[in-house]
Amino acid sequence: MAVDKDDKNNGSKGSISSLKTKPLERNIALARLGMGAGAKIAAHSIANIFRGENRRTQADRDFYERQARILADELGKLKGSVMKAGQMLSLYGQYFLPEEAVAVLSQLQDNTPAVHWKVVAPVLQKSLGRARLAELDIDETPIAAASLGQAHKARRKKDGLELCVKIQYPGVASAIESDIKTLSRLLMMTRLTPKELDLAPVFAEVREMLLREVDYKSERRFTESFAEKLKGDSRFAVPQVIPEYCSDMVLTTTFEEGVSVRDSSVQGLSQERRNKLSWAFLELFLIEFFQWGMVQSDPHFGNYRIRPDGKGGDQIVLLDFGATRVYQRSFINNYAGIVSGAMAHDRERIIKGAHEIGLMKAGFPQSVLDAFSQMCELIVEPFDLHEQGRTPRWLLNAQGEYRWHDSDLPMRAGKVAATNALSVYFRVPPREIVFLHRRLAGVFIMLATLGAELNSHDLLLRYLSPSAQTDG
Known part of the structure; x- marks a missing residue:
């Protein structure tokens, strides 16, 4: 995956100019990480033999932090469901991961580069069609970037209405099943979880959550539901969905x-x-x-x-x-x-x-x-x-x-x-x-x-x- 260092979208981080969206290339990237983790575990275990108890405890804490940081860095580059799953691990992980690992993984919540416009523009063209897109002026620099998609500000030409266009990254929905299996194996290889812990229920929930979050039709219904329920309460403002600019992978609302x-x-x-x-x-x-x-x-x-x-x-x-x-x-x-x-x-x-x-x-x-x-x-x-x-x-x-x-x-x-x-x-x-x-x-x-x-x-x-x- 290439990162455009000169493009400073989304804060100080460069934008990602290509995404690994195919299961094979994503698995290869994570497998390399797993093999590297295995070598580091072996070296750490051998070194621990020659450490005293206090030094061993500190060495373990440092090791967990390094392992988690490597994991977080790689997940951040891959984007998509595997990164979102990493975020969820920071949430669930407070119950079974070393605190050093939780601290590092929690950084995935909001410390992620945007994806270059050339990656998401085809999603818009395919989802909405050229005629609909011609009705909008869209800022190619995102106003927000997350693990599954990013948001761009736009203006409807006919009346100047300001919009927020949320675009799902290509390939993230189809990669969920493979990503979950690979991450589960990787977590065991990095030895960040207790051996006796059955992670199947955790990853089942993460899978369900991921499928929910790539379901833009469901998100649209929830947005409309919140707007309807709160329409009489002046303390809150909820964006209005603009249906003609929505699809399975695009959700457009008023910009608030x-x-x-x-x-x-x-x-x-x-x-x-x-x-x-x-x-x-x-x-x-x-x-x-x-x-x-x-x-x-x-x-x-x-x-x-x-x-x-x-x-x-x-x-x-x-x-x-x-x-x-x-x-x-x-x-x-x-x-x-x-x-x-x-x-x-x-x-x-x-x-x-x-x-x-x-x-x-x-x-x-x-x-x-x-x-x-x-x-x-x-x-x-x-x-x-x-x-x-x-x-x-x-x-x-x-x-x-x-x-x-x-x-x-x-x-x-x-x-x-x-x-x-x-x-x-x-x-x-x-x-x-x-x-x-x-x-x-x-x-x-x-x-x-x-x-x-x-x-x-x-x-x-x-x-x-x-x-x-x-x-x-």
Whole structure:
């Protein structure tokens, strides 16, 4: 694969001027990586014989990081489903990969070069036809690039309407099956996963997810559904799908202006306005899960833009619905039981809900049940009645509102899990949990980035109420 160093599309990285799309050439590239990994493993194992325990531990950590970095670099060059699968491994991997490997693989989320225009232009021509394309002026420099496709800004000539044209990379859909098998073998060859762990369910889920994300017709339906459901809520803006410029591999919507939540124009807003944005973002998640049972599960900041308004009507722009997941009402109700049990410090209710969704199995020691319940009670800390005194005082402002930016809650929850060895019992949780908690973590990061100070106890209780969960 060649990278055009002079073309600085998509940040400081050059654009990829050709893609390995055939299974054979992709397999050869990954096989070379696997053989190299095998040689490095042998050398590392021999060297470990002559190292003391402390040096051996550090050497192992360095080795895992190097192996993961090599893997991530190669996946980034290959693009397509194999890279997206690598991203998913960083999500699932927190349960079974060395932390050094997770840290490196997580960089695949947003650190990828764009593909050169000459690679994606034929996709547009074949999908839409020359007559339709002649109606548009398309900027050949992408405004965003991901593992399965990239987006270009365009203008409709007849009325000047600004559009966003999302183009799927050629060959990625047909390579999914081969990529999954090859990556599974490669992961074993790099020795990044425990030998006794059955990765088949993990890769089955990754395969399903990949097939969903290359299904632009499904993404179009989810985009239209979100737009319809939120059309009366001025806090949110959802792009409008433009059907005549859509196909199996092209999704065109209106271009929606907005800036990153980290932009100075957002960070400089008053506390009141940042709180309103935070409240809206939190409530959106609660509505998606508890009412609609339809959650956009990718919390990447690029999927959310902020549109500041001098009159106080700030909006959140919602983008990219390819990772939307639908949840069954039974799962939602049982998960609500865990959350409501944690809010009430009712450990019997917590354990019952965990059993019902398959997160917990019969025969777990009482110490594990207690530690799991303690962790659940800790996780709902931002929603507690803070006057009860369970929340650390330094996390509350003068009005008793929770200060998300100053919270170290994820670290404290992780400490409870590590201290009680919960990972031994919860090796890989149900896939519904993985993706739900992915978005939940994104909510926490978003509110922390906005510097939210909120009392959201009543908000959560409202959506936990069975009477609120009616819009499935």
